[in-house]
Amino acid sequence: MRLPCLALLLSVWAALGHAFEIEESRSYPAPGTAALRILSTADADVFEPIIEAFQSIYPISITYDVASSTQVMKALYDEGAQYDLAISSAMDLQTKLANDGLARQYTSDATGALPPWAKWRDQVFAFTQEPAVLVLNAAAFETLDIPKNREGLITLLRDHPEVFDTRIGTYDVRISGLGYLFATQDSRNTESFWRLTEVMGRLNTRLYCCSGAMIDAVARGDLALAYNVLGSYARARLADTPGIVVVEMDDFVSVMLRTALIPQTAQSPQAAGLLIDFLAGMRSRPDLAAETGLPPVVGNDAEDEGIIRPIRLGPGLLVFLDRLRRDTFLRSWASSIEQD
Amino acid sequence: MSTAVAQVSIRRRLVVQLALVAALLSVVFFFALQVVADRATEATQDNILAASATSIADAVYTDAGIVRVEIPYSALSMLGTVSEDRVFYHVILDGQTLTGYDDLPVPAARGAGRDPRFGTYLYRGDTVRAVVVRRALNVADRIHRVEVVVAQTRLGLAAISSRITTTATAIGVVFFLAATALSALAAQNALSPLSRLAEAVRRRGPRDLRPVTAETPSELTPLVGGLNGFIARLRAALTRSEDLIVEAAHRVRTPLATVRTQAEMVHLQMEKPENRAALRQMIRAVDESSRSAGQLLDHAMVTLRSDQLETEEIDPADLLRDAVDRLSPTADLKDIAIVLDLPQAPMRVQGDAILLQNAVRNILDNAIKYSPADTEITVRLLSGPSCRLVVCDQGRGFMPEDIAHMPERFSRGSNVEDVVGSGLGLTIVRDVAEAHGGTLEIGPNPEGSGACVSLVLPCS
Secondary structure (H helix, E strand, O other): OOOOHHHHOOOOOOOOOOOOOOOEEEEEOOOOOOEEEEEEOOOHHHHHHHHHHHHHHOOOEEEEEEOOHHHHHHHHHHOOOOOOEEEEOOHHHHHHHHHOOOEOOOOOHHHHOOOHHHEEOOOEEEEEEEEEEEEEEOOOOOOOOOOOOHHHHHHHHHHOHHHHOOOEEEEOOOOOHHHHHHHHHHHHHOOHHHHHHHHHHHOOOEEEOOHHHHHHHHHHOOOOEEEEEEHHHHHHHHOOOOOEEEEOOOOOEEEEEEEEEOEOOOOOHHHHHHHHHHHHOHHHOHHHHHHHOOOEOOOOHHHHOOOEEEOOOOHHHHHHHOHHHHHHHHHHHHHHHOOO | OOOOOOOOOHHHHHHHHHHHHHHHHHHHHHHHHHHHHHHHHHHHHHHHHHHHHHHHHHOEEEEOOEEEEOOOHHHHHHHHHHOOOOEEEEEEEOOEEEEEOOOOOOOOOOOOOOOOEEEEEEEOOEEEEEEEEEEEEEEOOEEEEEEEEEEEEOHHHHHHHHHHHHHHHHHHHHHHHHHHHHHHHHHHHHHHHHHHHHHHHHOOOOOOOOOOOOOOOHHHHHHHHHHHHHHHHHHHHHHHHHHHHHHHHHHHHHHHHHHHHHHHHHHHHOOOHHHHHHHHHHHHHHHHHHHHHHHHHHHHHHHHHHHOOOOEEEOHHHHHHHHHHHHHHHHHHOOOEEEEEOOOOOOOEEEOHHHHHHHHHHHHHHHHHHOOOOOEEEEEEEOOOEEEEEEEOOOOOOOHHHHHHOOOOOOOOOOOOOOOOOOOHHHHHHHHHHHOOOEEEEEEOOOOOOEEEEEEEEEO
């Protein structure tokens, strides 16, 4: 995250006539006649190297609009906005778009080479796998053991309220789609999740919209730890941010797959297909992975390792999008995290 | 022997009909497999759908008098394990949408009570299989009715179905090919007694009129019985006609001898030269008739003996010498000299002495008959890979166009209409030659006018 997330909310770029909010819009003209409109949740700065590398192969003009995952959903699901490619970290919303018939099918050699868990219905294609991690402030942990798993974290928080009170950060799952995805997967995978949320609530946990803001707060020392931070962003910040530690839990790690799909409204699906092929082949471009901090999808190993679980694409993701289920979950979560 | 009117192959008919049956069975098998497989896959999808809907129905609960539902994660994720089909659900409380896709219809399937009911309909551009599970809830003495509809597209079903179709097609084709190959073998096998019988009949000699005794399958017994009956009738007819000829010849010859004797006596008493000439003509005519009757007898005898040759070792030189001795008086009457040219070394042929004598006599007799007076007849015996008994005369020879027809029965040269003859002589010679595995050769005399007739026999 090169730009603070909150600053982007000043979205003067929102095109007139659109009810959904665009945070930022960039144009990358190219000599070719083809044009590609991308709606993405990834920061323009993060994605720019990929667009430039793509344009060095295909002379296709690209418009890159950034919006939150809820706004992406609103644009495509409710308003039928015309985009050729939708890139989102919200796997559940991408899955719903495909399930409800708003995505086009696309097959190629490149998508055929993707592992089976990295695509769904030949409509949703994963091109990164980004784990949820714990980010610690090194100074705060000088005398403390670094927790290895959630049980350890709960014990640590209980034993040292003086260190952690008001110094824990996590996603506000009510406003962050990614935070909601990580939280619901946690609730599915471990019994500890609700106890952890209770403990964090008692310690007056601060809630954030974005991973970048949490990492900044940890780096400044405002927070001693941040839970469920997007690992790719955290690792990308390690080099230029002294004093932070990234921890992957050893009980299990939820892995978010950043996905792309071609909406039914696409005007140039062929160009979108080319970009999907390019994204699917990212593992052969370690330079881009390093520059963007987006770890590409690698072979099948990730699935076998057990503790590292790519969140499974498919109808299961629709469950937590269910209105009642979401209400119930958010009510439980809110009552746990806000105990005042 | 004339061929059958139409070339209908029993084997081909058998193979084609068996192949048609196999094809029919393959097609029936294909469709049966398809139907069974489709039912099975549909039942599988129905079971998963019912399990999903039931687990959602079980997750309906009341919270402070309000009916709520917490869709279990597994309820939808289980539908994603089998295929990548689109999934829709709809929870309805007393006719009002509680949650889910509120435009997803309840399948209008018949069914009783709480059993899941299934239906197939079009939803959001795809055919979906849907199930509805019903549940009643009692909240504060009010009965609430909950309906859970879960629907899934049939992409996975279509994929399984097309895989089964491919497999069924492959199995059907293999089954058809195997059945056809086996039926070809079976037809071959079933018809082999027929081929053996046909071969046994085909191998028979031209005069073999024995009944067919080859092993015959029961289906062919009537045919073989009929054939044997036919052969017996043919044999009887032939025997009867031969008997008739022999009888007729005998009956003609005896009175002819009497007529000749009487005619000669009258001839001696005649004074007038024109009367004597007339009588001489009459005597010659009687001679010819007698000779023809003799040849008819000879022919009948040759035909009879050819079937059962009584072979022995014979020196063909003896045959020729004997024939020349016998016919010299006749030749002398016409001042014809017979030159006998025989090799020193003895030769041997296997043959029926009576038949061979008959043949040689007929050749020489012919030569004398058609030679003008005061000429020479050469009789030679040549050795080589086969024995050639050659008789050459200086007569008028054969017309080239007649040579091919000469040995046919009652066929006579077109240049001998002035000479009385039966046309049987060379027929007898040819029959004898063939009965001994030899040939009759007719050609012009290389040493001037006249003809050469050769009886070629295999040497032993």
